[in-house]
Amino acid sequence: MPTHAAPAVEARGLTKRYGDFEAVRAIDFSIARQECFGFLGVNGAGKTSTMKMIYCRTTKTSGRLDVFGMDAAAHPREIKARIGVVTQDNALDPELTAAENVMVYASFFGITGATARAKTAALLRTMNLEGKERARIAELSGGMKRRVAIARALVNDPEMLVLDEPTTGLDPQARLAVWQQLLDFRARGITLVMTSHYMEEAARLCDRLVIMDDGRILAEGTPRSLIEQFAAPEVLELIGIDLGALRVPLDGLVRRQERHGEITYLYTDDNAALLAHLASSGISAPQHVARPATLEDVFLNLTGRELAE
Amino acid sequence: MNPLAAIFHRNAWNVFRRDFMAWQKYAFSSVAINIFEPMAWFLAIGFGLGAYLTLGKSSLVQFIAPGMLGLAALNAATFDACWGAYERLNFNGVYESMVTAPVDPLEIAAGEYLWQAFRATLYGAIFLVVIAGFGLVHSWWCLLSLPLLALCGILFAMPGLAVAFLVKTQEHLFYYFSFVTTPMAMIGGVFFPLDKLPHWLQNIAWCTPLYHSVQIFRALISGALTPNLLWDLLWLIVAIALLAYVPVPFLRNKLAR
Ligand SMILES: Nc1ncnc2c1ncn2[C@@H]1O[C@H](COP(=O)(O)OP(=O)(O)O)[C@@H](O)[C@H]1O
Numbered sequence: 001m002p003t004h005a006a007p008a009v010e011a012r013g014l015t016k017r018y019g020d021f022e023a024v025r026a027i028d029f030s031i032a033r034q035e036c037f038g039f040l041g042v043n044g045a046g047k048t049s050t051m052k053m054i055y056c057r058t059t060k061t062s063g064r065l066d067v068f069g070m071d072a073a074a075h076p077r078e079i080k081a082r083i084g085v086v087t088q089d090n091a092l093d094p095e096l097t098a099a100e101n102v103m104v105y106a107s108f109f110g111i112t113g114a115t116a117r118a119k120t121a122a123l124l125r126t127m128n129l130e131g132k133e134r135a136r137i138a139e140l141s142g143g144m145k146r147r148v149a150i151a152r153a154l155v156n157d158p159e160m161l162v163l164d165e166p167t168t169g170l171d172p173q174a175r176l177a178v179w180q181q182l183l184d185f186r187a188r189g190i191t192l193v194m195t196s197h198y199m200e201e202a203a204r205l206c207d208r209l210v211i212m213d214d215g216r217i218l219a220e221g222t223p224r225s226l227i228e229q230f231a232a233p234e235v236l237e238l239i240g241i242d243l244g245a246l247r248v249p250l251d252g253l254v255r256r257q258e259r260h261g262e263i264t265y266l267y268t269d270d271n272a273a274l275l276a277h278l279a280s281s282g283i284s285a286p287q288h289v290a291r292p293a294t295l296e297d298v299f300l301n302l303t304g305r306e307l308a309e
Numbered sequence: 310m311n312p313l314a315a316i317f318h319r320n321a322w323n324v325f326r327r328d329f330m331a332w333q334k335y336a337f338s339s340v341a342i343n344i345f346e347p348m349a350w351f352l353a354i355g356f357g358l359g360a361y362l363t364l365g366k367s368s369l370v371q372f373i374a375p376g377m378l379g380l381a382a383l384n385a386a387t388f389d390a391c392w393g394a395y396e397r398l399n400f401n402g403v404y405e406s407m408v409t410a411p412v413d414p415l416e417i418a419a420g421e422y423l424w425q426a427f428r429a430t431l432y433g434a435i436f437l438v439v440i441a442g443f444g445l446v447h448s449w450w451c452l453l454s455l456p457l458l459a460l461c462g463i464l465f466a467m468p469g470l471a472v473a474f475l476v477k478t479q480e481h482l483f484y485y486f487s488f489v490t491t492p493m494a495m496i497g498g499v500f501f502p503l504d505k506l507p508h509w510l511q512n513i514a515w516c517t518p519l520y521h522s523v524q525i526f527r528a529l530i531s532g533a534l535t536p537n538l539l540w541d542l543l544w545l546i547v548a549i550a551l552l553a554y555v556p557v558p559f560l561r562n563k564l565a566r
């Protein structure tokens with residue numbers, strides 16, 4: 001099996017249907033070893049369905065999906081032995097303690113007895129859960145539960161971690177703690193595959209990401225290249241001013257312009273130059289927000305600023 | 310692979326161990342609940358009603374006592390195979406996390422068979438001790454009821470798990486209790502001999518696993534063994550071999566969603 005040269009995950013025309021409904025529509029992507037790869041999208045975009053196919057929980061309807069060079073539908077056992085999975089809902093066993101959760105899971109990888117106990121203690125320590133070993137899951141906060149789930153996913157020393165919305169529902173401190181852990185794993189050479197609907201999270205953690213909407217991939221690249229391609233380095237938000245109505249010439253300073261409600265969004269290379277130009281055109285000291293562009297702008301440009309539902 | 314062969318897979322024992330670890334935390338209440346109710350039936354019918362009735366040379370309580378072993382196995386395995394497994398599948402994410410590890414649903418089913426075998430053996434053994442205490446056990450053959458209890462646990466687990474893996478809501482489990490297990494307990498030869506029942510009802514009784522297990526339990530407790538019992542044993546073994554496959558596709562289907 002060509003498991004060494006192969007990318008961590010490779011998908012071509014990957015499609016998942018539930019009955020008549022197409023949740024993932026012929027997507028292509030390739031995840032390199034040791035990178036952090038993100039799937040960004042709103043609820044219902046098809047992120048979880050894609051993750052489930054990668055970690056061999058469910059099988060594709062059509063297309064190709066290889067993990068470590070092996071067909072995911074044909075080699076679930078081999079693939080599962082080499083990856084760690086954190087599902088969207090943690091799937092922690094509420095009838096067991098934190099440590100028992102990790103130990104039982106370890107047993108499915110053939111790790112038992114003293115080895116399992118030592119490994120469990122070490123992993124819970126890494127995830128800052130000392131003193132919580134004997135706590136029932138219901139006694140833990142959302143952030144702690146998530147960390148137990150991550151500790152459990154690490155028990156087989158996975159080459160790749162698949163995390164479905166690892167920080168959704170966590171408070172800001174807990175989210176920071178998870179981010180720090182994920183950055184550590186990445187530094188240790190573990191391939192990370194994650195989903196998120198937080199743009200900031202994806203921008204911080206992911207080497208590369210795709211933006212998913214309605215089962216399709218709309219764009220792919222590094223956070224920086226996506227901003228370059230689908231937004232601009234900077235954004236000027238003008239409040240209550242309709243430039244179109246004022247017929248102000250923008251002299252090529254604005255790459256792209258949008259208006260939503262009372263706000264006009266101007267995508268530009270240089271906010272200072274743009275503001276100076278507006279002042280010279282008679283719009284002095286407008287009510288505005290000048291800021292660098294973010295993935296959020298990319299996302300909204302690609303999927304539209306209106307509420308879909 | 311055959312689900313019975315999967316009983317020897319390491320993962321089946323890991324699933325068993327998980328169930329045991331969870332059960333340990335509420336073992337006392339679980340035993341109390343599973344023993345108290347059948348015990349009340351046993352005392353009320355055996356001694357209460359039995360005071361007014363005799364069955365030839367034997368007393369009603371003597372008749373019922375071995376039947377309680379079959380009933381204990383039925384209750385112990387059915388309750389957890391239905392209610393417990395439904396929660397492990399649908400509420401607690403227990404199976405969901407197992408299949409993110411290299412575990413096949415087949416091994417989960419096999420592990421649950423083992424676990425229900427344990428429950429049936431334990432709760433049945435407690436009953437054995439109780440009826441021995443009442444002086445209702447007359448033979449050392451009674452020790453063979455322990456492996457028979459394990460066999461019954463596996464057998465009763467299979468349809469229970471199939472139902473748990475099939476139904477859409479937990480309330481639907483009551484259909485199985487009301488239409489299958491409770492009537493089976495009534496006509497399975499636990500509480501009264503079947504020879505005065507209409508023929509068609511006797512035929513239905515013959516189709517239940519409880520009937521065959523109770524025939525054997527009764528012989529093991531009294532010591533009056535006959536070669537005919539081998540047919541009852543064969544019936545149980547064939548039923549296990551056939552039913553072993555049934556829950557697996559339902560579980561596989563639910564977990565692949
Ligand atoms: N098991 C399922 N059966 C039917 N529809 C499903 C199932 N799982 C997901 N879907 C549907 O597929 C779409 C994508 O869902 P999902 O992959 O969970 O997206 P995301 O994780 O991005 O929110 C949604 O519209 C969802 O309702």
Ligand SMILES: [Mg+2]
Pocket residue numbers: 044047048049088164165
């Ligand atoms: Mg999701």
